[in-house]
Amino acid sequence: xADSPHGDExxxxxxxxxSPPPTPRWVKVFAVVxxxxxxxxxxxxxxxxxxQHGPAxxxxxxxx
Numbered sequence: 001x002a003d004s005p006h007g008d009e010x011x012x013x014x015x016x017x018x019s020p021p022p023t024p025r026w027v028k029v030f031a032v033v034x035x036x037x038x039x040x041x042x043x044x045x046x047x048x049x050x051x052q053h054g055p056a057x058x059x060x061x062x063x064x
Contacts, residue, residue: 044050051057
Protein backbone atom coordinates (compact mmCIF):
# COMPACT_ATOMS: atom_id res chain seq x y z
CA UNK A 1 0.00 0.00 0.00
CA ALA A 2 2.99 2.28 0.07
CA ASP A 3 2.82 2.81 -3.68
CA SER A 4 -0.67 4.03 -4.52
CA PRO A 5 -1.51 4.00 -8.24
CA HIS A 6 -3.62 7.14 -7.82
CA GLY A 7 -1.03 9.18 -5.96
CA ASP A 8 -3.66 10.90 -3.82
CA GLU A 9 -2.63 9.67 -0.41
CA UNK A 10 -3.24 12.22 2.27
CA UNK A 11 -5.43 14.32 0.00
CA UNK A 12 -8.47 13.78 2.22
CA UNK A 13 -10.23 11.55 -0.31
CA UNK A 14 -11.70 8.20 0.61
CA UNK A 15 -9.87 5.35 -1.04
CA UNK A 16 -11.69 3.77 -3.96
CA UNK A 17 -14.13 6.66 -4.43
CA UNK A 18 -13.94 9.15 -7.22
CA SER A 19 -15.79 12.44 -7.43
CA PRO A 20 -18.78 12.47 -9.79
CA PRO A 21 -18.30 14.06 -13.21
CA PRO A 22 -19.07 17.79 -13.41
CA THR A 23 -22.48 18.96 -14.60
CA PRO A 24 -22.54 19.52 -18.38
CA ARG A 25 -22.83 23.10 -19.59
CA TRP A 26 -26.10 22.45 -21.45
CA VAL A 27 -27.73 21.33 -18.19
CA LYS A 28 -26.67 24.52 -16.45
CA VAL A 29 -27.90 26.69 -19.35
CA PHE A 30 -31.22 24.82 -19.46
CA ALA A 31 -31.68 25.31 -15.71
CA VAL A 32 -30.98 29.04 -15.96
CA VAL A 33 -33.46 29.43 -18.84
CA UNK A 34 -36.19 27.50 -16.99
CA UNK A 35 -35.65 29.54 -13.82
CA UNK A 36 -35.73 32.80 -15.80
CA UNK A 37 -38.99 31.81 -17.50
CA UNK A 38 -40.54 30.76 -14.20
CA UNK A 39 -39.52 34.06 -12.63
CA UNK A 40 -41.00 35.94 -15.59
CA UNK A 41 -44.31 34.09 -15.21
CA UNK A 42 -44.42 34.90 -11.49
CA UNK A 43 -43.69 38.58 -12.16
CA UNK A 44 -46.38 38.78 -14.86
CA UNK A 45 -48.94 37.11 -12.60
CA UNK A 46 -48.04 39.25 -9.58
CA UNK A 47 -48.13 42.58 -11.41
CA UNK A 48 -51.19 41.91 -13.54
CA UNK A 49 -49.42 42.82 -16.78
CA UNK A 50 -51.00 39.86 -18.57
CA UNK A 51 -54.52 41.03 -17.86
CA GLN A 52 -57.36 39.06 -16.37
CA HIS A 53 -57.21 35.34 -17.08
CA GLY A 54 -59.70 32.55 -16.85
CA PRO A 55 -62.31 30.76 -18.92
CA ALA A 56 -64.59 33.80 -19.02
CA UNK A 57 -61.93 35.75 -20.88
CA UNK A 58 -62.70 33.86 -24.08
CA UNK A 59 -66.48 33.85 -23.80
CA UNK A 60 -68.64 36.53 -25.38
CA UNK A 61 -69.87 39.18 -22.98
CA UNK A 62 -73.39 38.64 -21.72
CA UNK A 63 -75.59 41.67 -22.15
CA UNK A 64 -78.83 41.87 -20.14
